[in-house]
Amino acid sequence: MAHFSGSMVAIITPFREDGTFDEERYRELIEFQIEKGTDVIVPCGTTGESATLDFEEHDYVIKTCIDQVNKRVPVIAGTGANNTAEAIHLSQNARKNGADGLLLVCPYYNKPSQEGIYRHYRKIAEEVALPQVLYNVPGRTGVNISAETTCRLAELDNVVAIKEASGDLTQISEIIARAGDKIDVISGDDFLTFPMMACGAVGVISVTANIAPDRVKRMVAAAAEGDYATARKLHLQLLELHKAMFIESNPVPVKTSASLMGKCGDTVRLPLAPMAPANLEKLQAVLKKYELI
Structure with a gap:
């Protein structure tokens, strides 16, 4: 079964000023990522504003x-949804289009039980023959995928990894201790990638890599090689940049950063809004400090 690791980017979806998908800029962003050594591209995650893409757009962006x-x-x-049938539909289309794997966010808003979460993922695994990356992000979904549920799901053949953004290093360590031979753990929080890799995670699906792919890659590569002194130094150097990406709801700061760097427009879709002026000033100061603008 597939094994995804290293520095992976949750890539932004650029829009024109009228809110339509800017395909040309998107293709350029992908080239930039590959040139800078990013190991895996992840379209239509939270950072790709999947929540405001309609079905046709979602498929088209992935394609x-x-x-x-x-x-x-x-x-x-990224083909997750809070309706299992919808997630299956998007996943089947991604498979037809040639995706290598699926990133499936835990169903949000419904607040399913652990059994409901298990059955959701099991059903997708039965219906779509592609490697699955579970995605636990309680801050967005309102529900945590427990270590126990993750270990249960690890028994399914096509569940290969979990993107963990719970911020709970105990839970993350427990998954690795109990089922590390059956499921890979991937960091879903840029500022926790280093400690997670020290515990056995295999990489990150990164927000910051949108604007500093080479630096994120260097840190992840050092940690993967067991060079923790270098990885720690790079982790601490990147901390302020990682934090700046979350001064407002993701992906507003990272998309604004990409725009300030001249890579795409800063248009986000409602209900996301442009950055507050005070936060924009803070962001610009950080980007200057990192010599990104």
Whole structure:
């Protein structure tokens, strides 16, 4: 079964000023990632504003990504939904389009029980023959996938990894201790990638890699090689940049950063809004400090 690791980017979806998908800029962003050594591209995650893409757009953005990547690196398509049937539909389309894996966010808003979460993922695994990356992000979904449920799901053949953004290093360590031979753990929090890799995680699906892919890659590569002194130094150097990416709801700061760097427009779709002026000033100061603008 597939094994996804290293520095993976949750890539932004650029929009034109009128809010339509900017395909040309998207293809350029993908080229930038591959040039800078990013190991895996992840379209249509939270950072890709999947929540405000309609079905047709969602499929089209994934298809465009797969086409541009052209098998140079794996593509893990974000196809999660809080309706299991919808998630299956999006996942089947991603498979037809040639995705290498699926990133499946835990159902949000419904607040399913642990049994409901288990059955949701099991059903998708039964219906779609692609490697699955579970995605635990309680701050967004309102529900935590417990270590026990993750270990249960690890028994399913096509569940290969979990993107952990619970911020709970105890829970993360427990998954690795109990089922590390059956499921990979991937960091879903840039500022926790280093400690998570020290515990046995295999990489990150990163927000910051959108704007500093080479630096994120260097840190992840050092940790993967067991060079923790270098990894720690890079982790601490990147901390302020990681924090700046979350001064407002993701992906507003990272998309604004990409725009300030001249890579794409800063348009986000409602209900997301442009950055507050005070936060924009803070962001610009950090980007200057890191010599990104």
